[in-house]
Amino acid sequence: MDPNRLHLNFGNNNERLASADRTYPTTPSTFPQPVFPNPSQQQHPAAQVPQPAQQYAAGGYAPANNYFAQGPYQPQYAPHQAVDYTTQSAAYQPRSNTPGTNDPNVGLAHQFSHQNLGGAARANVYSARVPRPPSPAPRTAGSAAQQPGYAYPAPPMPTRLSEFQQAPERNPEKYGMNANNNQKKCSQLAADFFKDSVKRARERNLRQSEMEQKLQDPNQSSSRREQIWQNGGKKEGRYLRFLRTKDKPDNYQTVKIIGKGAFGEVKLVQKKSDGVVYAMKSLVKTEMFKKDQLAHVRAERDILAESDSPWVVKLFTTFQDVNFLYMLMEFLPGGDLMTMLIKYEIFSEDITRFYIAEIVLAIEAVHKLGFIHRDIKPDNILLDRGGHVKLTDFGLSTGFHKLHDNNYYQQLLQGRSSRPRDRSSVAIDQINLTVSNRAQINDWRRSRRLMAYSTVGTPDYIAPEIFTGHGYTFDCDWWSLGTIMFECLVGWPPFCAEDSHDTYRKIVNWRQTLYFPDDITLGAEAEHLIRSLICNTEARLGRVGAHEIKSHTFFRGVEFDSLRRIRAPFEPRLTSAIDTTYFPTDEIDQTDNATVLKAQALASGKQAEDPPEMSLPFIGYTFKRFDNNFR
Numbered sequence: 001m002d003p004n005r006l007h008l009n010f011g012n013n014n015e016r017l018a019s020a021d022r023t024y025p026t027t028p029s030t031f032p033q034p035v036f037p038n039p040s041q042q043q044h045p046a047a048q049v050p051q052p053a054q055q056y057a058a059g060g061y062a063p064a065n066n067y068f069a070q071g072p073y074q075p076q077y078a079p080h081q082a083v084d085y086t087t088q089s090a091a092y093q094p095r096s097n098t099p100g101t102n103d104p105n106v107g108l109a110h111q112f113s114h115q116n117l118g119g120a121a122r123a124n125v126y127s128a129r130v131p132r133p134p135s136p137a138p139r140t141a142g143s144a145a146q147q148p149g150y151a152y153p154a155p156p157m158p159t160r161l162s163e164f165q166q167a168p169e170r171n172p173e174k175y176g177m178n179a180n181n182n183q184k185k186c187s188q189l190a191a192d193f194f195k196d197s198v199k200r201a202r203e204r205n206l207r208q209s210e211m212e213q214k215l216q217d218p219n220q221s222s223s224r225r226e227q228i229w230q231n232g233g234k235k236e237g238r239y240l241r242f243l244r245t246k247d248k249p250d251n252y253q254t255v256k257i258i259g260k261g262a263f264g265e266v267k268l269v270q271k272k273s274d275g276v277v278y279a280m281k282s283l284v285k286t287e288m289f290k291k292d293q294l295a296h297v298r299a300e301r302d303i304l305a306e307s308d309s310p311w312v313v314k315l316f317t318t319f320q321d322v323n324f325l326y327m328l329m330e331f332l333p334g335g336d337l338m339t340m341l342i343k344y345e346i347f348s349e350d351i352t353r354f355y356i357a358e359i360v361l362a363i364e365a366v367h368k369l370g371f372i373h374r375d376i377k378p379d380n381i382l383l384d385r386g387g388h389v390k391l392t393d394f395g396l397s398t399g400f401h402k403l404h405d406n407n408y409y410q411q412l413l414q415g416r417s418s419r420p421r422d423r424s425s426v427a428i429d430q431i432n433l434t435v436s437n438r439a440q441i442n443d444w445r446r447s448r449r450l451m452a453y454s455t456v457g458t459p460d461y462i463a464p465e466i467f468t469g470h471g472y473t474f475d476c477d478w479w480s481l482g483t484i485m486f487e488c489l490v491g492w493p494p495f496c497a498e499d500s501h502d503t504y505r506k507i508v509n510w511r512q513t514l515y516f517p518d519d520i521t522l523g524a525e526a527e528h529l530i531r532s533l534i535c536n537t538e539a540r541l542g543r544v545g546a547h548e549i550k551s552h553t554f555f556r557g558v559e560f561d562s563l564r565r566i567r568a569p570f571e572p573r574l575t576s577a578i579d580t581t582y583f584p585t586d587e588i589d590q591t592d593n594a595t596v597l598k599a600q601a602l603a604s605g606k607q608a609e610d611p612p613e614m615s616l617p618f619i620g621y622t623f624k625r626f627d628n629n630f631r
Ligand SMILES: Nc1ncnc2c1ncn2[C@@H]1O[C@H](COP(=O)(O)OP(=O)(O)OP(=O)(O)O)[C@@H](O)[C@H]1O
Pocket: 258, 259, 260, 261, 262, 263, 264, 265, 266, 279, 281, 313, 329, 330, 331, 332, 333, 335, 336, 379, 380, 382, 392, 393, 395, 452, 457
């Protein structure tokens, strides 16, 4: 470590969902011309049709999937012929706006059978019931039609909805298990389908509105405007194509296995088609299912899909095959904080201040998204190529408003772990640790990584209120912050013990067991901050908000707003995009789970396939981020 780096100088939409329906030419030869001479003429033709569906207006949905509409608009459905897709799937014939993709044989039922259904086709379910305006002529940036206040009129509701509502009550008991399962699958697919479609339409409208704002900037030259316009169109086109592709693990070349977790592994992979590098996490479906981890895997996918924060690892896409769920994430080449702690054992106060300050900002970002992480630990704190922090592993996270499984901790506390013991054949119970014995501390440190890879996991950083079952709130993440800070300065977490059950007991009895070793001198402010975080929830700093922690005297001089832009105390030195120097790849078994599963299947003489109920729990797992296309 470079000693010079030890002394850090800390230095003293509005969502316009109801935007005008637009035509974005794929390759406009001239910059688009105005369509509507004045705002009073910005009336969608559908506005003249009786509009029973005020819900749409209330929800703010404005259909606009015509970025790439080519030529004059050809209405396929008259406004009064709105299609009830809940009952007329076979009759539906999607019309794609993208050139060359109109396939009248692709009906809604067929689309539902493909979870990674293309965006244009999805959005055209709306076009089936939302009449489009005549295709406007191209217009100039800054025209009246581009005014932000333009409100798209509410689209009509399907006329059959009332009939649908009057349908006799269903009696599931009349049907067999298969029929009921299929019904559940269909309704789940339909719910996800529409949720995704609305989300994409909203996001598209937002992007459109942002682009229009840029175009209205009088300081932009006309050539720059044209460039913005064309790039916007190209990105949308690429995204629509991306939505139509079906990803599979074969599209990626494995470089190395860089991490192992409780239910899967993380690999550094390179996309075969373009050589772009990603971290691919794969989770074994049957394991997730057997160990009741469905809520957890869903939570992680939901949070990473919703987040667009520099403090959270970026998820590009998720997909699945028969055996695995896959998460394709940005690769963070700096490794994780656990690896750094194993290497350096302790940090100086300056370095600790940097990492703890960044973790505060990262946790704050997660809370602002409406989630509690619940599993903040050094293994889940990753370092990007600049040495700055990003959080990962949201498998135990929970939303303030979503219910994810809490029994897990209760079972742990009672010694009935829902995770299988010791999958990686690590003798966790043999870890022999007494904090006064340095040799044993070193043993613990060596076992630390194996513990992280084992299915038992490490409870060292978990707040007591989580597993006592008396309710918890977002401040449980601040407790974990306190334990990490303790480890950075002292060299081990405050409640480490010979086995995980002893650790639980120590955590619950933290008043008696929190102990600062005499031979390690901590600054008074550092110790005060740790004690203000590792304490009962009523007194815990951060309970009112992250600003309480930020203004603690330990952080005096830290400029939180610019922290991510300053040079980190440790910057990874990389020789290539696939450099795995900062990952302990030698210590990780490089046999991947797919190979293990195949070998097991061969040994048992049957094919590795998922049981029939496996498809239902993972419906809706597939996700594709828009900005995958920026690369
Ligand atoms: N995006 C990434 N870039 C680089 N390394 C990563 C990335 N994601 C994960 N890793 C590495 O893989 C390890 C395991 O990842 P992660 O914690 O997400 O897996 P997990 O299966 O959820 O583990 P757990 O058992 O803790 O739940 C991390 O500690 C880190 O070293």
